[in-house]
Amino acid sequence: MNIRLEWKRALVTGGSSGIGTAIVRALADAGAKVAFTYRSHPEAAEVLMETLRQEGREAISVEADVSDPTAVKAVFERMDLAWGGIDILINNAGMDGERALSWETDLPSWRKVFEVNLFGAFYCASEALKRMVPQKGGVVLGISSVHEEIAWSGYSAYAASKAALGMLTKTLAQEAAPHGVRVLGLAPGAIKTPINRSVWSDPKGLEDLLRKIPLNRLGEPEEIARLAVILVSDAASYLTGRTVFVDGGMTDYPDFAHGG
Ligand code: NAD
Secondary structure, X not given: OXXXXXXXXXXXXXXXXHHHHHHHHHHHHOOOEEEEEEXXXXXXXXXXXXXXXXXXXXXXXXXXXXXXXXXXXXXXXXXXXXXXXXXXXXXXXXXXXOOOOOOOOOHHHHHHHHHHHHHHHHHHHHHHHHHHHHHOOEEEEEEOOXXXXXXXXXXXXXXXXXXXXXHHHHHHHHHHHHHOXXXXXXXXXXXXXXXXXXXXXXXXXXXXXHOOOOOOOOEOHHHXXXXXXXXXXXXXXXXXXXXXXXXXXXXXXXXXXXXX
């Protein structure tokens, strides 16, 4: 199957690093016009833009904090102006926050994780659906996490925000389905990116992590990006309201291979 997304207008939040960059590249390779947001490291955004330009792709980069609804609105208005709207939204921007047990964490840090992972995703989805519903087509894909399902000590805001993202996906899918718009989630397991560098760059941390992954390796951002392209394409035209887990078997709970 050769998936093509020519004429599709896509937006990827947090596109200048990790999984976001891989998704930007995969969408562009499939022929879509791709806008992406970045929050820090403008130089990384510029490198990605330059690569896309050299490949003859149509692309836009915008600096934006997704937890700021005014900034989010401006991103969509920029796409309206340039391309007349949007067909694909990838809510990828996210943060896990500092590790802290719930009785030790400070409220502003806890709240910030929610504001980015859940509120940010909602602001973007709401702006996207305002445009997709009247045009009777489009796909919203939220990059969730295995922690939508697996509890994670020290990261209660992260895990709870991703679980909430799962229900947001289901509810928005229910609202949008009669208008021909699909809403989906994609939940990665451990993917080698800057977000978890402290774990995979430490031999002990890596050993512990690999014990949790039946396929016995970290995933690559491209393995998430390939599936993202399939999910937003017509190859997945009958799929909505679900989060697809791409985790090397992590949610198969490998410890149970030894009894239970
Ligand atoms: P990353 O740190 O490389 O990327 C996160 C991106 O989000 C960055 O581009 C960052 O600038 C952006 N971002 C953070 N706060 C933002 C804000 N307020 N406004 C706008 N952008 C903001 O890490 P990644 O692994 O590529 O993460 C991408 C997504 O994948 C996240 O939602 C993360 O939760 C999810 N995820 C990652 C893994 C993994 O193992 N890497 C596993 C499960 C889920």
